[in-house]
Amino acid sequence: MKINRHIFTIALLLAIIFNYCWVYSQNKNNASNYLGIPSKAIIRSQNDFVTYSDTVSLKEEIPPAVRSKMKSLIKGSDYSENNLVFKVTYSSSVFIYIFKTYSFSIVRFYLIAYDAKNDRVSTISPSINGKWMENNEQGFSTRLLSEPLVEFQDFDNDNRNEIIIKERVHNGTFYNAVISNYFKFDKDLEFKKVFALESYYKTPIDDCIIRRTLKGKKVISELKCDSHDFSPVGEADLEFSRNVRIKSKNSIDEKYKGLLITGSGLNETVFINKGYSIAY
Incomplete structure (x- = not known):
């Protein structure tokens, strides 16, 4: 009887050890499978x-x-x-x-x-480049981002909010800006980029800031230099259909005539539909 009890005890201990090892290996595999995912x-x-x-x-x-x-x-x-x-x-x-x-x-x-x-x-x-946003635009003398970084707004009046996410962009000394990326979001949970607004742009020549806002179907551009308040420099009329189209532009200050949509150097129509994808 004592031998049988010893055999039973040993078998039970082995079963417990085996079960522990199996659970440990499964947890380790799961942790490995989701490495880098909080x-x-x-x-x-x-x-x-x-x-x-x-x-x-x-x-x-x-x-x-x-x-x-x-x-x-x-x-x-x-x-x-x-x-x-x-x-x-x-x-x-x-x-x-x-x-x-x-x-x-x-x-x-x-x-x-x-x-x-x-x-x-x-x-x-969809994703955006976050490199130049890191730690509140660390390393930049002029910070252009402001919270909130994500917003919900029904900008096309279809009774469904679009998702707007801000992106800090940078290319050398000539391009520093904030882009508001507009994504449509349907009932099937699918995203579609529908518009890109260069909401803030730092001019490389005179070190001023251009602020743009979307009001209805107009992009309103305003300029701020030194300690002065923002003042209007022009506007652009847009048409929203399958793709966004620029119908007309009206410049108040001829100096900034070419900056009513973007200072990126990209084609304006391409920019307002796709945004700025250059990253390094």
Whole structure:
């Protein structure tokens, strides 16, 4: 009887050890599979995201479907422990997860829509270049970004809010600007870029700031130099259909006639439809 008891005890211990090893290996594999993908999202009270380290806001577990989508977006060099996720509320049951990834000197923000009611995620995940936004535009003498960095607005009056996400762009000394990227967001959780507004532009010659706002179907451009207030320099009439088209432009100050849409040097029509994709 004693021998049988010893055999039983040994068998039980071996079973416990085997089970522990199996569980450990599974957890290790799961952790490895989701390397670089945070398990929790930052939820800011402002319903926004930031470009610096936020260690005080609440955090919430990320749904498995969203983490799986994030896994499909990153490649080998993107598996950084610095990657972050922000959760922004679009409606009572739909949320936008903003996935910030690092890959050497490249920083990107991906948009992932999630329907909590039906546990669905968006197929397409557009992204913006976050390199020049990092740590509140660290390294720039003039900061152009202002919060909120993400907004919701029904700019085309179809009773459904578009998603507007700001992007800091930079190219040498000649181009420094903020672009407001407008994305349509349909009931199938799909994103489509519909407009790009160069909302702020720093002129390289006189070191002034041009501010642009979209009012109805007009882009209003205003100029600020030194300590003076913003004053109008012109406007552009747009037509929104399948693609955005510039109908007319009216310049108040001839000096800035060529800057009523963008200072990027790109074709104006291409810019307002696609934005600025040059990144380095």
